[in-house]
Amino acid sequence: MGKDDMVIMALPVKTLFSLYPLFEGFQADDAFDFESHIIKHHLYGRRGDLEIDATHKHPIPYVLIVNSQKGLVYAYQRSSNKTEAHESRLHGKWSWGVGGHVEQVDGVDKNPIRFCLEREVDEEVQINGNISSISLLGYINNSDPVGLVHFGILYLLETDAVEVSPADKEMKQGKFMCLSELEEICVSPDCTVEAWSQIALDPLKRYFASLQH
Template identity: 30%
Template sequence: MSDEEEHILVIPESVIAEIGTIDGFEPDVDRFLKPILASDQLSFQPRGAMETDPSFKQLIPYVLLQWTDQDGVVKLFTYTRGGGSGEKRLHARRSVGIGGHISREDAAGGADPYRTGMQRELAEEIQLGAQYEESQVGLIYDPSNDVGKVHVGVVHLFVLAGPEVSSNEADLADGGFVAVEQLKTESDTLETWTQLAITALYS
């Protein structure tokens, strides 16, 4: 059974602690991410064990899709986490982040597992038909809950030329673009990482 379990990319918490402290949203991506991705301590471990072991952090690409409409209103693609195979502890919360775990299979053929995994997650979760400019804008770590204790999010911002995005999965329900200002007024319906990202990037 263990041979069939998904193995996911993790880094020991001690490696991050040697670099510094991530508290909520950390805008200095390169300070942390470059040494993390270059570390010989990166490994693929069984997902089941990692979900309850905060001595390791799972690296999660968290992609925000931003589009500005013809009236100059800045919007983000948002969805409600449904009942699919994803992180069940987050269900029924609104999110602006697309992404998920980096799996051992993403390293096949000598590929860059982080980049390959991010693109795979995007292709699985959404149809993205618009051109975009991409940047890495922050890291998120929130140990205030059981999910947050074992995950570190890498926030990527895709600035889209148009709104051509749709959900691929039932787990991403009610997908569509919502004005950032509206999302700010509905923060109590948003998952924690989404709250942190919006506050940091659009305050």
């Protein structure tokens, strides 16, 4: 089956923001529970049709993989190879969020979003250590060409691993980095960082700062 024929989770924009207000950028999870709202009201449709339908958004679990004891975050560069990278609008860009579309097969679980998250982590990266927790940080919404039809659900995965590596050809390269290295990538003229990772950087910094108190 080609990617366009995949059956994925989506939600009419008017339904997504029927209970909580429209926002741009990041919204912490302590104010709104979009996750439960999406699980209650979602539908499924053909990906190829939904990718060009701005009246719907696709919920995307987007997880930051961190070793907070070491101050490390997994970062990677997406492949520019059209046969390896599924989302052409993200080719070659840097990211520190792992995730993907919630597929109909994920609906076997009562929380298909988190089921998808765990599946994507298993498929995309090799974590050489234990996972201690996966927590919800908040939500990402933006209006660039990618964000127009996607809605990010931002999670944080804690691990004691000191090495995480790519397990998917969509990732050209990837490894643990410290926050200062991520900031350098953001300002480097030789690098392009995907919008959601730029948005996720501030809540990631706040998370690390909260551990110092």
